[in-house]
Amino acid sequence: MYDKTVRRRRLTLAALVAASLLLLTAYFGESSGGALHSAQRGVFGIFSPIQEGASTVLKPARDLFGWFGDTIDAKGRVNELERSNQQLRARALASSEALRINGQLQRLLNLDTAGGLAAAKPVTARVIGQSPSVWYSTVSINEGTSSGIKVGDPVISGDGLVGQVSTATGGSSIVTLISDGELAVPARISGSGADGVVQTGAGGPDDLRIKFVARRFRVDPGAAVVTAGTLSTSGPLESLYPPGIPIGKVTRVEDPGTDAQKIYLRSYADLQRLEIVQVLTQPINGNRR
Amino acid sequence: MNLDYRSLVWRLALIAVVTVILQIAAVSQVRILGVNADLVPLVAASVGLLCGAMPGAIFGFGIGMLLDLALVETVGVASLILLAVGYGAGRLRELRDPQGAIVPLLVGAGATLVALLGFSMILFLLGQRVPVGWSLLWELLGTVAINAVIATPLYAVVRRCLVAAMPEDPRRRRRRAYTTGGLSPLSKP
Secondary structure (H helix, E strand, O other): OHHHHHHHHHHHHHHHHHHHHHHHHHHHHOOOOOHHHHHHHHHHHHHHHHHHHHHHHOHHHHHHHHHHHHHHHHHHHHHHHHHHHHHHHHHHHHHHHHHHHHHHHHHHHHHHHHOOHHHHOEEEEEEEEEOOOOOOOEEEEOOOHHHOOOOOOEEEOOOOEEEEEEEEOOOOEEEEEOOOOOOOEEEEEOOOOEEEEEEEOOOOOOOEEEEOOOOOOOOOOOOEEEEOOEOOOOOOOOOOOOOOOEEEEEEEEEOOOOOOOEEEEEEOOOOOOOOEEEEEOOOOHHHEO | OOHHHHHHHHHHHHHHHHHHHHHHHOHHHOOEOOEOOOHHHHHHHHHHHHHOHHHHHHHHHHHHHHHHHHOOOOOOHHHHHHHHHHHHHHHHHHHOOOOOOOHHHHHHHHHHHHHHHHHHHHHHHOOOOOOOOHHHHHHHHHHHHHHHHHHHHHHHHHHHHHHHHOOOOHHHHHHHHHHOOOOOHHHOO
16 A cells, blocks of 8 residues: 555656656747647736736735835945945046146146247156145155256246256255245246346245336236246356246236336246146256247 | 545645735845745745645646746746655655754745756756856845745745645644643643
């Protein structure tokens, strides 16, 4: 009796497995219009409205469980999104920084090209330190004598003259800015052609002035001020600065046409936010025009 | 066929239909951590655990067939796998008769694992594209974990549906005697 039961069980099991495999084989073997496919479509046709009804009826329950699932998923995604956000923010900052540096380098290149400064063997350097005082009269750069930089070399940014090298070591230099009271730059006011010397006024680093302008020259606000270069056609007294480098723009003139006239200007270069500068290491023709 | 047996068949058929509809219409659409529960292997394993190997195998075959037909998928795949799941759970009951609250959980997790691996393997052998990799592993482990959580309550529901049509279990009767007012041997003087 036991053997018979076991045999019957085994037969049933074998029949079920065989039926599954037969169905599988037949399903694969027949075309889409075959009996099994037709039966499938029939069952699907019967089940579809039931499924639709069940789906509608079960929607609240589904939504409830879905809410739990979404909440758990959302919690998991918060960390992932925060990490992604941090990475994207860092990348955006890096891109923005690269764009800004690129802009500065482009302006420097334009200045070199337009001002004919390429022959002055410019050395591009990055500002690595700035004077902590409110005057910001010196900055340190990451290039030095090993790059051909020497004391007295003029320093420019993409916007115009920045200052001159006051100390140079092997791998870095100190640049004294034009806002420093001890620096004097021979300058010329474009348009009028008046010569003078740019220095910081008594008011501080933002108080740039052009001094020693003869009263016969009429100077208007908005006039551009550039370096004058060496004025004498010969002799040992050469200017440190090549001619034609933009310095700033005249902002106002007090007592015009008198010996006491005061001409104020604003530097083109943002002296408080310098990042990339160029040191002009080679005078061209004694910095004469 | 006596009345109880016929009642059991009807109940099993009803369970199969309701399970397939619930799975397709609701459970498959609720995803938790990117995976969803799969009631079908759990129900097949529960039936096997409650009714034995042969009813489990037949039920697995039937519910698999229904699932394949309703989902318009390759007929025979689910039948073959769920037949194995139902039979395996039934044999476990017949050979070991494990007791304990954790049994449905372990059997449910095992049944889910077998079903998912079986599906992947058969589909792979049939030349269908199976996403082998971390996604499959995640799907597999996630579904096993979710199914393990719901295995015990689902087993209780299936048991409740079938218990009236099943022959009385002597052990159950004995336990009931202890817990419904009968004296425990320890409390006897």
